[in-house]
Amino acid sequence: MKNKADKILALLDLNKSSDAIIKTTANLAKMVGGHIDLLYVKKPVDVVKNENQLSSMRNINRDYIKSRSHIENVIKSVDKDLNINYSLTYGNVKQVVEEHINNTNPDIIVLGKKELNSLKLVGDKLTSFILKKHNGIVLIASNKHVLRYDEDMSLGVLNNLEQPLEDLVKKLMTISQKPIKAFKISKASESDSNNSSEYNKFVEYVFEPNDNALSNLSKYMAKSNIDLLCVNRHAITSKKSGYLDLNSLLNKMNTSIIFAGK
CATH class of the missing domain: 3.40.50.620 (HUPs)
Known part of the structure; x- marks a missing residue:
């Protein structure tokens, strides 16, 4: 009987370090035999530049297409045998992340180093929030170096x-x-x-x-x-x-x- 695969949730903000974070998550999944769930959350205010509803919807749609293309290109660059799903959404970061954790119950959560992570919560940083919310393992991935997966890993x-x-x-x-x-x-x-x-x-x-x-x-x-x-x-x-x-x-x-x- 096979052991249950670990569910790995990676939180992204699609900055320059996101590629490294996704690849680190992929290598972690290879080590533990896990499934990957990528979640990208963005505040609408970061996309919408004016109050015109039609223009706002167009901006969000363009941003969605661009973000989806970015994620899919990175996914294609990692091991094709991995089970990787992703979600893109716009809304309150804390609320969306908390609901996603409650609904998916991940075993491991991966996120980038806080100094370069734009997913910040009012009055609380994302890292602190995740460590309080999630009882399982949390991996704070380096923004510069992909976690290696071989016998030379230190x-x-x-x-x-x-x-x-x-x-x-x-x-x-x-x-x-x-x-x-x-x-x-x-x-x-x-x-x-x-x-x-x-x-x-x-x-x-x-x-x-x-x-x-x-x-x-x-x-x-x-x-x-x-x-x-x-x-x-x-x-x-x-x-x-x-x-x-x-x-x-x-x-x-x-x-x-x-x-x-x-």
């Missing part, structure tokens, strides 16, 4: 060794032939090595907890060519995390980041 884990590993992370570990780098922000005297067989592929690196901790970590990850950083969601909200503020983490890291489910 994985990192941040402040996470004391928590059980997600099944998805375990799958990624079986693909990568490289040792997983376990990063920890804590005083060296507080770092304990974990001898469990689950962690025998890990090499631990400890960074001193100070204001430059995330900057130093980001520089080291860039030099080490880390493709994906795995972060336990509780490490963001835990008082013990200290320097793992969500906004700082997303701003400092240039790699893709995967947040474990609640």
